[in-house]
Amino acid sequence: MNAADDRRTVRALLDAHGRTYAEEAGIRLRDTPQPLYRLLVLACLLSARIRASVAVATARSLADAGLKDPRRMADASWQRRVDALGAGGYRRYDERTATQLGEGAELLLDRYGGDVRRMRAAADGDTGRLPEILQEIPGLGPAGAGIFLREVQGVWPELLPYLDDKALRGATRLGLPDRPGPLARLVDPEDTPALAAALVRAALDQEVVEDVRRRAEE
Incomplete structure (x- = not known):
């Protein structure tokens, strides 16, 4: 995909699936x-x-x-x-x-x-x-530490961009850049935790991938 396609995909991803797990749990981080x-x-x-x-x-x-x-x-x-x-x-x-x-x-x-x-x-x-x-x-363990760091980067900015292997797997499934730097440049820094959470959902659920592709094409 070119840069415009990447941004369209990321916008569709965030619009539909870009809620952090902390937000879902009622945590105002x-x-x-x-x-x-x-x-x-x-x-x-x-x-x-x-x-x-x-x-x-x-x-x-x-x-x-x-x-x-x-x-x-x-x-x-x-x-x-x-x-x-x-x-x-x-x-x-x-x-x-x-x-x-x-x-x-x-x-x-x-x-x-x-x-x-x-x-x-x-x-x-x-x-x-x-x-x-x-x-x-x-x-x-390592998975739990990764979860914490993906979410906390919004208030611990020295971690930005924290997009670990699980998030990058989601990016690959969506045809997005598979490196943290280029991927993070597709969003504003404050949106990186939401991007990370949404990418993890894409890594875990093929229906998320298909939904994002459909939305990006509309």
Whole structure:
């Protein structure tokens, strides 16, 4: 495709599928402790082998249960966490995830004072170290770290453009550039998190690819 075609495809992609997972979960993302912690929890939930819609609903359920920060998560009983996970539909992994959420909250409190921004500070400007630091959280592996970083780049601009292998697979399926730089130049910087989320949806769902192609041709 030429540049005009690429931009048309990206506009169709964003218009139809360009909502971040944080937005879907009701997280108004800012560089403050509570929304960053909620995003961290969402990344943990999304990294399991479960539908994204279920993970998003469960993140909302945890927030509705008052488990919006690491202190409340750590202080909650294991059963309360299980119940909140189950209410969101996260039943297959509820018991293990309830344990991991409690352990992760304790680690964040003990090591980083409950503030995810201190994990960023611990990387000391080395964005390559940040995924490793994030993976100290139980249940947050490479996939979960990638999810977190794709979403948080909107408030941690040193990460821009964070378009990892999964996002680039979506770009390839759509016939878009398969390198972060050229791909990111197709949108304004503030739209990069939405682009990343939409590309992941294209990587995961052929129906998204077909829908975008149809819209781009209209």
